[in-house]
């Protein structure tokens with residue numbers, strides 16, 4: 406080092422770097438404010454430059470800055486050397502198989518899944534190669550052993566929501582809330598919106614959009630129809646109606662609403678599975694969140710209009726129950742709660758649309774290739790609904806084959822395909838013979854579990870009867886959790902079944918479905934994965950039956 410700087414200074418900076426890693430960065434969650442670290446390094450650089458000029462008054466600002474840069478470089482080397490030593494030699498997760506780079510960095514995984522945004526397929530191949538526990542990042546495992554499902558997600562789960570859920574911190578919807586008390590309080594209010602009585606009220610709203618889809622399909626007879634697109638238009642319109650009391654008008658216009666385009670474009674970033682700190686750093690770049698922010702603003706405006714018509718609807722929508730609670734608050738509390746209400750209305754759209762559309766697109770992809778199965782389904786529907794053709798969900802609830810088709814679709818094509826992110830408790834978690842060290846993030850890989858011969862006989866085949874008359878084809882019930890389980894599990898599960906059952910019954914009675922010439926489902930099967938599935942097209946010939 407330069408003669409003006411004390412000899413021990415480089416050692417101090419290196420040791421300080423190591424200490425910063427060991428006593429601060431290595432402990433707890435440090436991903437919330439990554440830009441502050443960038444700021445701190447710049448501040449350290451300025452302070453060191455000033456310190457050098459103070460010690461050596463003859464030193465020019467340029468030379469002081471140069472020496473300071475060297476010292477700060479040593480400080481950063483101390484941090485990164487400690488991090489590398491930990492990751493390469495000391496991390497107890499090193500016993501798990503996976504790509505060698507996963508030990509050192511999570512960016513390798515982001516690169517691998519980001520090319521085609523198909524994390525679920527990438528992890529499926531990884532599990533085939535490496536087994537049930539695959540290392541995908543320095544602190545992350547993908548797990549395909551169904552014995553993890555209950556401890557990670559169940560009613561008595563010991564795992565907690567992983568840092569992934571802080572993606573929008575400090576904003577939280579019920580879904581992304583990691584504070585159990587806050588989540589439970591919000592969930593109690595939401596529960597009113599999913600009572601049996603409330604669901605019966607939603608049925609007429611859903612049927613209205615089912616009929617609109619049918620009218621549109623009638624006008625397209627004789628030409629290929631991209632059913633992925635139409636199920637998407639339908640599902641967003643239904644959820645728009647249930648969230649804001651009015652649809653997005655997508656079925657009518659046959660076009661994706663501009664706000665939903667913003668939502669879809671913004672969601673793709675999730676498909677890269679960037680480490681949380683990096684994701685938040687990118688989000689801090691001015692303009693990076695423009696689309697998401699415009700969509701959030703749209704939801705805010707919609708919720709304000711929706712509040713204005715509270716109590717004036719013939720049948721309550723989901724938001725009715727959330728606004729009822731909101732209106733009980735004082736004016737000051739209302740101002741504070743308006744953001745959460747907007748986040749929750751956005752959640753209705755995000756959680757309820759892609760998921761139902763995905764189930765329908767994949768189920769019709771299978772049905773379009775199985776005319777005998779469709780004939781059986783029609784018989785079942787006729788026996789339950791009678792000849793007048795009126796669709797009534799209370800009767801469809803007993804349609805075992807129809808429910809079997811839905812569950813079989815959810816098994817093979819879970820709409821949250823790469824599963825949920827959970828943190829293992831500090832004391833660790835033992836799954837079978839495998840000990841997972843404390844605070845590891847586990848990703849519960851439902852897609853792989855659903856296709857594993859150890860869990861299902863004839864796992865790659867579409868056999869709806871396994872869910873009611875051929876239970877021997879299910880070897881491990883724990884492998885099935887498409888709606889998740891326990892206190893964070895899907896609150897919209899019964900609504901989803903209602904939507905999918907009624908629409909499927911109406912479509913099968915009205916139309917014959919076949920894959921269009923040249924269509925083999927390849928695109929659909931390679932849909933993207935941005936936590937939920939981003940459907941790719943599947944073209945079908947849809948022929949009216951009368």
Ligand code: HEM
Pocket residue numbers: 579580581592752753754756757758760761764819820821825887888889892893894895896897898900901
């Ligand atoms: C086939 C359709 C559906 C599937 C497979 C599905 C799946 C899931 C899954 C796996 C979760 C847990 C997410 C997590 O822990 O991170 C979840 C949560 C949730 N789902 Fe669904 N969902 C579906 C339809 C719906 C519908 C129609 C709604 C209606 C609004 C809905 C609303 C929600 C909400 C609000 C949550 C958050 C629950 C909480 O945090 O307490 N879902 N869903």
